[in-house]
Amino acid sequence: MVLVLDTTPTDGTGTPQGNGAAQTAKPSLAGLSRVRLAEALGAIGVPEKQRRMRVNQLWSWIYVRGVTSFDDMSDVSKDLRARLAATYSLDRPEIVSEQVSVDGTRKWLLRLPKRGHEVNAPEIETVYIPESDRGTLCISSQVGCTLTCTFCHTGTQRLVRNLEPEEIVGQILLARDRIGDWPGSTPPGDGRLLPDTDRKITNIVLMGMGEPLYNLDNVKDAMEIAADGDGLSVSRRRITLSTSGVVPEIGRWGEEAGTMLAISLHAVRDDLRDILVPINKRYPIAELLEACRNYPGLSNARRITFEYVMLKGVNDSIADAKALVRLLAGIPAKINLIPFNPWPGTDYACSDWETIEAFADVVNRAGYASPVRTPRGRDILAACGQLKSESARLRASERKPSGEAHPTDGPGEA
Ligand code: SAH
Ligand code: SF4
Numbered sequence: 020m021v022l023v024l025d026t027t028p029t030d031g032t033g034t035p036q037g038n039g040a041a042q043t044a045k046p047s048l049a050g051l052s053r054v055r056l057a058e059a060l061g062a063i064g065v066p067e068k069q070r071r072m073r074v075n076q077l078w079s080w081i082y083v084r085g086v087t088s089f090d091d092m093s094d095v096s097k098d099l100r101a102r103l104a105a106t107y108s109l110d111r112p113e114i115v116s117e118q119v120s121v122d123g124t125r126k127w128l129l130r131l132p133k134r135g136h137e138v139n140a141p142e143i144e145t146v147y148i149p150e151s152d153r154g155t156l157c158i159s160s161q162v163g164c165t166l167t168c169t170f171c172h173t174g175t176q177r178l179v180r181n182l183e184p185e186e187i188v189g190q191i192l193l194a195r196d197r198i199g200d201w202p203g204s205t206p207p208g209d210g211r212l213l214p215d216t217d218r219k220i221t222n223i224v225l226m227g228m229g230e231p232l233y234n235l236d237n238v239k240d241a242m243e244i245a246a247d248g249d250g251l252s253v254s255r256r257r258i259t260l261s262t263s264g265v266v267p268e269i270g271r272w273g274e275e276a277g278t279m280l281a282i283s284l285h286a287v288r289d290d291l292r293d294i295l296v297p298i299n300k301r302y303p304i305a306e307l308l309e310a311c312r313n314y315p316g317l318s319n320a321r322r323i324t325f326e327y328v329m330l331k332g333v334n335d336s337i338a339d340a341k342a343l344v345r346l347l348a349g350i351p352a353k354i355n356l357i358p359f360n361p362w363p364g365t366d367y368a369c370s371d372w373e374t375i376e377a378f379a380d381v382v383n384r385a386g387y388a389s390p391v392r393t394p395r396g397r398d399i400l401a402a403c404g405q406l407k408s409e410s411a412r413l414r415a416s417e418r419k420p421s422g423e424a425h426p427t428d429g430p431g432e433a
Contacts, residue, residue: 045108049081049192050185052244063102073099075249081109082250085192085201111193112186115142123149123212124396127193131162131186141179143228145190147198147220148395154198154214155222158190160238161229166263168283168296170328172362173228181234187241190227191251195220223253225260226281232265232272239276255279261326266302266310273315280314281324281355282307286334287342295334304346311350322351328359329370329378340381354387358394 048059056077057070065073073095080092089095089104112129119125125147133140141162148155162179164171199206200219213219223245225231231238238260245253260272261281273280284304286292292299299307311323325347329335343354356379359369370378379391 045106045110047108047110047185047189048077048103049087049109049111050188050241050244052184052240053078055185059107063106065099078247078250081192082244082247083202085195085204087111087196111196112143112189114193114197117197120396122395125194125197126396127190127197129190129193131182134180137180143182143186143190145194145227146396147194149212149214149219151215153216153221154200154219155224156191156194156220157224157226158187159227159229160187160225160231160234164229165233166230166296166298168263168285170285170295170330170359170365170367172365175364176228181237182229184237184240184244187238188244188251191220191223191245191253220253222257222259224281225258230263230265231260232262232268235268235272239272242276242278256321259324261324263296263298264302264307265298266306269310270313270315277316279321279324280311281326282311283328284325284343285328285330287339287346291334295328295330308346308350317351319351322353324353324355326355326357328357329375330359331368331370331374333367335370335374335378337377337381340378344382344385344387352387354382356382356391358391360394360397 046059048056051059053074056074060070060073060077061067076092076095080086080095084091086092087109089100089107089109092100095103112131115128115130117125117127127145128142129145130140130142143159143162145159146157148157159182161181163176164173165177166174168174195201196204197207198213198219206213206219214221223242225238242255242258242260245251245258246255255276255278258278259281260276260278261283262269262272263283269280272278283296284292284307285295286299287304289299289303292304311317314323317323325343327334327343347354356375358375359367361367361369375391
């Protein structure tokens with residue numbers, strides 16, 4: 020039985036209406052960096068010597084207060100508010116649908132503004148997972164994914180494109196709007212099961228659609244905005260980037276972004292990982308673990324999370340569990356065993372519960388605490404690896420010409 024509350028805002032006819040802030044054709048300032056805000060002010064004639072002060076005002080209204088109308092910016096002159104509103108908006112990505120799981124997990128299907136070559140507006144998914152002591156927002160970094168991990172739903176959706184920094188930050192703003200996570204705003208009527216914390220989004224994980232290290236620069240710019248102490252203020256220690264193992268970018272991410280790191284390991288032997296996580300053919304396990312050992316700032320207080328999806332009869336034997344703990348010896352690590360989340364059309368099944376327990380037991384005895392991740396939001400296909408948007412249905416002829424592929428497109432692209 021699927022118990023899903025569809026709370027998509029509609030106009031009464033069932034037509035989705037976005038998130039309250041009517042979508043306009045005007046470019047949005049929501050999600051922009053300080054540099055881009057200064058440029059936007061320059062473009063409407065704000066003199067250079069005033070821009071820094073004006074940027075600070077906008078920054079605070081957008082990222083501390085979460086306003087969606089220039090009229091609310093009470094310390095900005097009326098004249099400037101009018102000029103801003105004439106050219107720009109504070110729109111968030113448009114909500115196509117919003118679903119709330121019986122366990123309080125929320126999933127938004129979001130539509131992004133079309134860019135140059137795009138025939139259809141791309142769609143992405145963002146998921147919010149409340150627990151009693153934290154609220155985790157799982158955000159997407161790409162529309163689809165160039166990689167083709169065989170157990171991942173997103174992997175069946177070819178890459179449409181990288182997200183821009185503002186589209187990544189926009190997911191955070193949108194989520195804070197919808198769960199009432201701005202100063203003075205109220206949680207939605209169905210706001211049961213929100214965490215017992217001041218801020219309802221305490222953690223961010225880059226575990227939605229896409230391989231974030233194939234969009235490193237944009238993801239980094241977005242996380243700089245998310246971590247900014249005068250704005251959204253999500254500490255870098257509460258931001259985790261998950262990668263399938265883009266080895267050459269791991270060290271750079273650590274140096275330049277300094278967030279926590281998660282590795283989608285899923286297999287302890289190269290022959291199996293080559294199948295499950297095909298990027299392994301390019302960067303095999305030994306190279307991946309070497310990059311992990313060298314990750315900046317690693318300590319027992321700052322461990323790397325190794326994700327391991329439990330696939331029935333594939334990677335879930337006791338021998339695999341023992342090999343896993345041997346492999347990770349010497350790396351400050353956490354292990355997350357993820358019960359496989361099925362999706363329509365998959366050939367894999369989730370390991371039996373007893374098998375998962377036996378596997379977890381070996382891992383526990385090696386000193387890793389409570390490693391099994393409870394699946395969340397399965398009823399709304401919001402759990403790890405279940406995300407996939409309709410953008411997958413774009414025909415090849417509607418996508419950008421192959422010659423324009425992003426320079427960091429992965430090896431899995433057909
Ligand atoms: N591309 C990045 C981040 C997105 S995937 C990466 O691969 O790490 C987020 C996590 O969900 C990864 O660990 C991924 O391996 C896992 N995952 C993918 N499909 C899954 C599924 N069907 N069930 C459980 N976990 C899955
Ligand atoms: Fe892409 Fe991650 Fe899915 Fe692999 S697991 S296909 S890298 S989103």
